[in-house]
Amino acid sequence: MIRKLSDKDHQQVLAFLSEEPSINLFIIGDIEAFGYDSDFQEIWAEFDEENEIKAVLLRYYQSFIPYANGEFDLDGFVSIVKQYEQPIQLSGKSDIVEQFEGIDGLLLGRKQTTFFAECLTDKCLGDVSGSTSREISKAGIEDVDQIIELRCAIDEFHITSDSRNMLVKAMETGTGRTYYTGENGRMTSCVSTTAENSMSAMIVGVCTRRENRRLGLATAIMQKLFKDVLDEGKTLCLFYDNPEAGRIYKRLGFKDIGMWTMYRPL
Missing domain, CATH: 3.40.630.30 (Gcn5-related N-acetyltransferase (GNAT))
Structure with a gap:
């Protein structure tokens, strides 16, 4: 029934x-x-x-x-x-x-299949406090435009007309957060959660400006964000289809738990 x-x-x-x-x-x-x-x-x-x-x-x-x-x-x-x-x-x-x-x-519509990974422990995160000399900050509503601008600079990201409003709504409702690094008043790298609830949180929006890559910024932010979410008793999960990204996530404690398929209108 x-x-x-x-x-x-x-x-x-x-x-x-x-x-x-x-x-x-x-x-x-x-x-x-x-x-x-x-x-x-x-x-x-x-x-x-x-x-x-x-x-x-x-x-x-x-x-x-x-x-x-x-x-x-x-x-x-x-x-x-x-x-x-x-x-x-x-x-x-x-x-x-x-x-x-x-x-x-x-x-x-169009089919897309990705790996689905989960992290339950922070034992692989290492020393979060010493992972980078750059200050890691938690974004507020005043930082939303910089987050969108950074994501727009990344070729792999698909920014829609609703992206800004969705980011604001996530911050206001506590269903998402963003951590970032900056230099000379400009955001250089950021990582976000979405769909946060009492049990789990999804990692999204991992990005670094091209000129600031290979400095460990995104990894450091992820370490900080992951530890904070795990300390709240939530599980972490994410989608990935890039094997190189998958190797990074697995070093931080993620394990594949299945495949996730999306069908989106053309």
Whole structure:
């Protein structure tokens, strides 16, 4: 049986999602931030005969994330997704979301698959205080324009018209933070979190100006940020598809826990 969830289901669904807090950080974060009654967000769950949750489907605007810890009612979830304007954005564990491919009437768009890694301990971080002579600062709202300007200077980054507002909203709601280094009043390197919730946080936006690279700045900032988040009892996770970046993250204590696939409208 599939039904829409409400506040009365909160403890049960969080207990189910907390079995994999990193994989489910987007669902957990959206539930904690926006609850069950928002017009732009809905959550459904499939229940077994003992009324235990088997699978969850989140809608956040036109973006959907399914999660299951075994077999689930694919046809039931597809029938829900088809009720909304197509194309949609779909993302999640690769072995789950790839089951939605090739279904008539479901427009998924461009596919991108990345590694999904998790860090549970700071034992690989080393001496954070002595990792760089540059001062590491936590960004505030007044620093947002510099963060966007730095990201725009990086070829690999895709900056949208919503990027600034999303960064501001993350800072205001405590669902994201950014640490950075600077020189002569100019930001040289930064690292951010997003989708922070009571259990986990996603690392994003790791970038350094081309002329400031190979000085260890990004690694030093990551060490500081990682330690602060881990000290709060949260797990860290991130996506990567660059093997060189993956080697850096693994030296800092990350381990691959699966693959993540996203389908975005063309």
